[in-house]
Amino acid sequence: MNPTRKRRLTIVVSVLAAAAVAIGLTVFALQQNMNYLFTPSQVQSGEASAYKTFRLGGMVKAGSIQRASDSLKVTFTVIDAGGAMPVEYTGILPDLFRDNQSVIATGHMDNARFIATEVLAKHDETYMPKELKDAMAKAHEGKKVDGAAAQDNKPGAPQP
Amino acid sequence: MTPELGQLALILALLLALAQGVLPIVGAWRGNGALMAVARPAAAGQAVFVALAFGLLVWAFVHFDFSVQYVADNSNLALPWYYRIAAVWGAHEGSLLLWIFILNLWTVALAAFSRQLPEVFAARVLGVLGLVAVGFLAFIIFTSNPFGRLLPMPADGGDLNPVLQDPGMTFHPPVLYMGYVGFSVAFAFSIAGLLGGELEQAWVRWARPWTNVAWAFLSGGIVAGSWWAYAELGWGGWWFWDPVENASFMPWLVGAALIHAQAVTEKRGSLRAWTILLSIFAFSLSLLGTFLVRSGVLTSVHAFASDPRRGLFILCFLAVVVGGSLLLYALRAPKVAGGKPFRVVSRETAILVSNLMFTVAAAMVLLGTLFPLVGDALHLGKVSVGPPYFGFLFPLLMLPVVLLLPFGPFLRWGKSDAAPLKSVLLRVAIAATACAIVAAFLVDGQLKAIAGVAAAVWCAVGTLLYVYKRWREVPRGRRYPAEMAGMLLAHFGVGVFLVGVLLSESLSVTRDVRMAPGETQTIGSYQFRFDGVHASRGPNWHAEQGVVTVTRDGKPVAVMHPQKRTYLRGQVQTESAIDPGITRDLYVALGEPMDPAKLEGAWALRLYHKPFVRWIWAGGLFMMLGGFASAADRRFRVRRAAAAAQIEPVAGESRA
Numbered sequence: 001m002n003p004t005r006k007r008r009l010t011i012v013v014s015v016l017a018a019a020a021v022a023i024g025l026t027v028f029a030l031q032q033n034m035n036y037l038f039t040p041s042q043v044q045s046g047e048a049s050a051y052k053t054f055r056l057g058g059m060v061k062a063g064s065i066q067r068a069s070d071s072l073k074v075t076f077t078v079i080d081a082g083g084a085m086p087v088e089y090t091g092i093l094p095d096l097f098r099d100n101q102s103v104i105a106t107g108h109m110d111n112a113r114f115i116a117t118e119v120l121a122k123h124d125e126t127y128m129p130k131e132l133k134d135a136m137a138k139a140h141e142g143k144k145v146d147g148a149a150a151q152d153n154k155p156g157a158p159q160p
Numbered sequence: 161m162t163p164e165l166g167q168l169a170l171i172l173a174l175l176l177a178l179a180q181g182v183l184p185i186v187g188a189w190r191g192n193g194a195l196m197a198v199a200r201p202a203a204a205g206q207a208v209f210v211a212l213a214f215g216l217l218v219w220a221f222v223h224f225d226f227s228v229q230y231v232a233d234n235s236n237l238a239l240p241w242y243y244r245i246a247a248v249w250g251a252h253e254g255s256l257l258l259w260i261f262i263l264n265l266w267t268v269a270l271a272a273f274s275r276q277l278p279e280v281f282a283a284r285v286l287g288v289l290g291l292v293a294v295g296f297l298a299f300i301i302f303t304s305n306p307f308g309r310l311l312p313m314p315a316d317g318g319d320l321n322p323v324l325q326d327p328g329m330t331f332h333p334p335v336l337y338m339g340y341v342g343f344s345v346a347f348a349f350s351i352a353g354l355l356g357g358e359l360e361q362a363w364v365r366w367a368r369p370w371t372n373v374a375w376a377f378l379s380g381g382i383v384a385g386s387w388w389a390y391a392e393l394g395w396g397g398w399w400f401w402d403p404v405e406n407a408s409f410m411p412w413l414v415g416a417a418l419i420h421a422q423a424v425t426e427k428r429g430s431l432r433a434w435t436i437l438l439s440i441f442a443f444s445l446s447l448l449g450t451f452l453v454r455s456g457v458l459t460s461v462h463a464f465a466s467d468p469r470r471g472l473f474i475l476c477f478l479a480v481v482v483g484g485s486l487l488l489y490a491l492r493a494p495k496v497a498g499g500k501p502f503r504v505v506s507r508e509t510a511i512l513v514s515n516l517m518f519t520v521a522a523a524m525v526l527l528g529t530l531f532p533l534v535g536d537a538l539h540l541g542k543v544s545v546g547p548p549y550f551g552f553l554f555p556l557l558m559l560p561v562v563l564l565l566p567f568g569p570f571l572r573w574g575k576s577d578a579a580p581l582k583s584v585l586l587r588v589a590i591a592a593t594a595c596a597i598v599a600a601f602l603v604d605g606q607l608k609a610i611a612g613v614a615a616a617v618w619c620a621v622g623t624l625l626y627v628y629k630r631w632r633e634v635p636r637g638r639r640y641p642a643e644m645a646g647m648l649l650a651h652f653g654v655g656v657f658l659v660g661v662l663l664s665e666s667l668s669v670t671r672d673v674r675m676a677p678g679e680t681q682t683i684g685s686y687q688f689r690f691d692g693v694h695a696s697r698g699p700n701w702h703a704e705q706g707v708v709t710v711t712r713d714g715k716p717v718a719v720m721h722p723q724k725r726t727y728l729r730g731q732v733q734t735e736s737a738i739d740p741g742i743t744r745d746l747y748v749a750l751g752e753p754m755d756p757a758k759l760e761g762a763w764a765l766r767l768y769h770k771p772f773v774r775w776i777w778a779g780g781l782f783m784m785l786g787g788f789a790s791a792a793d794r795r796f797r798v799r800r801a802a803a804a805a806q807i808e809p810v811a812g813e814s815r816a
Contacts, residue, residue, distance in 0.1 A: 022520060025553060026527065033549035034531075037542035055544065067754060072674050072764055091672045092751035092764045095724075095732040106546075 035106060041083030048109070055106050056085060056114050062099040078103065078114070089116040096121040163228050163307040166216035170307075173209035173260075174297040176202045180290030184283035185355070196283035200271045203286055206293060207264035214261045217248055217306055227313035230254060230306045236317040238700035238728055239325075246330040247320040253306035255333060259450060260296045262334070262341045263289070270345060270370070277366065284352035285345075292344055295477045303470045319700075322725065322733035328388030336381025336408055340446035342374020343411060346418060347443035350436040351485055354492040359436070364426040369791035371422055371439075372646070375415040376787025382408050383780035391736060396670065396747050396768045398776055401550040406529040407449035410522045414442040417518035419787070420511045428573055430499030430508060434515070437489060444482045445522065451478070452529070505578060507571035514561045514568075521557040525550065562615055562658070565651055566622020569644075570629075584625060591621040603667060612662020619655035623648055646790025650783045657779025664773040674754060676762040684769045686746065687711045693750070693759055701725040703735070704759060706750045710739065722750040722765075745770040 037055045038048045048054050056078055064077035073090045087105055097103065097119065107116035180202035187195025217230075221244045226232040234247045234254075249258040267289045274282040300306070323329075349367045353359035385408065390398045399405060418438040425435045451474045502508040528545040535543035566588050567581055592614040599613035627648060630639045640648070669683050677692035689709045696705035703725040710717040720737035727733065739746040751764030 025556065026524060029549045029552045030545065033546035035544045035546050072672055092766055095734050
């Protein structure tokens with residue numbers, strides 16, 4: 001083999017090896033960090049049981065927010081049209097967190113309760129994240145997704 | 161009446177953009193000088209009309225013209241004038257108008273300073289920019305008209321999103337867009353080169369400062385955005401791997417690769433096809449970035465409610481730009497290839513490796529960012545990719561870049577000796593190890609912090625060694641030409657950035673606490689005492705303002721005033737209080753009252769001690785300065801004395 005070919009071969013082999021490593025690592029990292037979004041009724045029907053950590057999306061049930069008297073622990077209920085899921089969280093809630101607000105919480109199940117490590121509320125109260133709207137629509141095909149979800153379609157809603 | 165004038169101006173601009181996009185390219189193809197000569201006047205005319213439209217929108221905001229839907233949605237009578245101007249780019253329609261306005265500024269600058277280029281080539285470059293403008297103007301006119309009327313006119317408007325009511329926000333989008341749009345010059349250059357089937361080194365030299373300036377602006381924009389997120393959005397975080405942050409980061413990564421590849425192409429003639437490909441990627445990612453932010457296809461802190469027509473238009477536009485230019489590339493790239501060969505130990509190799517890592521990193525970020533869309537399309541369910549994915553892969557990919565960084569300047573083009581590299585290796589390794597050992601005692605054996613110190617010293621000492629070498633070997637006055645000074649500044653900035661990231665990530669202490677007035681919390685050596693909240697008021701908000709007194713060993717350090725603001729339309733916004741410092745930031749954010757009925761009682765607070773966090777942005781600013789400095793090099797200016805100097809004023813203008 002002449003030197004040019006040998007060099008080219010070395011380059012091709014090392015590029016392939018690097019690509020293999022890169023793809024392997026990427027797939028590994030993706031698998032570790034993929035978070036699925038489920039609504040309470042999907043969780044209750046067992047769709048989320050295969051995942052340790054997932055995201056729970058829905059509306060905060062009016063009047064369900066309960067604070068502990070001596071710590072930052074807070075419990076509330078996330079609902080969609082067909083289900084409800086109690087959530088426990090310790091920390092500071094986002095500015096827009098309130099009754100009937102659409103939220104996405106990341107965390108895991110502990111018995112029948114969802115332990116959240118992060119709670120997000122979208123910064124524009126008229127806007128429901130598209131994926132959450134889709135997930136809720138999917139969970140209740142044929143059923144009416146309640147009020148706040150429909151607000152997204154309201155013409156002329158202020159945009160951020 | 162004036163909004164209709166704005167609409168008319170946009171339509172005229174679209175017609176001129178069509179003329180600028182089509183006629184010169186046809187002229188260059190047919191060898192028709194008259195058609196090619198259309199490019200410059202058409203570009204100038206288009207700029208005038210777009211500026212007019214932009215000015216009219218600003219005027220509508222300043223004069224509270226709530227009969228314009230966009231103005232009514234994003235401002236109100238109580239909004240201070242500076243935020244009313246910032247509100248112009250506070251939402252989808254206006255930010256696209258800003259985009260096209262900045263594109264026009266770049267085009268006009270390019271038209272003015274491209275006289276030395278062959279007429280055919282300049283006509284193609286301006287033509288390509290014209291076509292880009294056609295796409296954007298059509299998008300604005302057909303799907304996102306900022307001048308739409310709202311009748312009957314309301315007495316008062318809505319509000320600019322409170323998170324956008326921050327000084328950082330006034331700078332962030334225009335500066336970022338200067339960067340995004342700036343890559344259109346490199347893109348137009350590559351397409352023009354492909355169309356003509358040749359790419360002379362002299363033309364690449366001419367294009368380089370434009371790319372450097374664009375990249376510098378992008379760095380500045382990202383720094384401003386990160387700072388804004390830190391102070392406004394993130395409860396003290398500075399980077400979230402949010403889709404929108406990624407959208408600006410991908411062109412930055414590819415841009416960093418591009419400015420290095422362009423240097424190789426200009427000086428050695430090699431990597432031409434690669435340079436062209438990178439400039440296509442950089443611009444495509446800028447487009448993708450613009451649309452990702454504004455379209456709302458991905459859930460993000462910036463997401464805007466979406467309109468299916470927009471999404472379709474965006475998809476088609478992206479397909480035409482990316483698909484068309486890649487097709488052209490496939491057909492024509494072999495024609496423009498060439499250049500001098502290089503050995504394994506050479507500056508070209510080092511640059512190629514870093515280029516590869518930057519590109520792969522950009523691809524990795526792209527995959528993670530678009531994965532939710534892919535997952536949706538493949539019916540995998542609603543998936544999102546968590547920050548640890550990026551946090552794990554990105555440092556891994558950047559490790560070779562950081563390791564190679566000190567050697568780059570020492571390597572020669574074409575072929576390099578190993579001996580001087582060994583001495584550099586020895587010195588930086590000793591310096592890094594020594595500092596890491598000292599650091600190990602100071603930071604309690606925190607591995608990440610030790611690695612941060614070592615990596616930063618590695619980069620900084622490597623850069624300084626080269627500064628010293630030039631100082632010793634080169635006579636005064638020629639030691640640090642601007643191009644090199646820029647490179648050294650940016651490389652030094654990498655070191656500063658590494659200190660900031662790794663030390664603040666590993667040593668920060670956060671505490672979410674419940675505090676009643678009079679209570680004290682100790683974080684590190686600081687005591688935070690909560691002194692209760694009182695009412696406060698601004699032009700368009702009222703707030704609960706907390707008072708937190710910070711002491712250290714009994715001595716007062718700062719009195720901090722975090723706020724919980726409520727804006728006119730009821731939106732709540734947390735304003736953190738930050739006590740800045742070179743070696744640490746103290747950060748206090750006010751959560752919520754534990755009992756909403758009892759504001760004078762206990763509150764939730766977030767307290768932060770963040771060592772060296774400011775170094776993150778300082779590093780970014782060094783990189784930005786580096787970009788600007790190297791663009792100012794006299795070498796780029798020799799044949800166009802006035803040109804390079806003019807780039808800066810153009811920048812200033814658009815920010816104003």
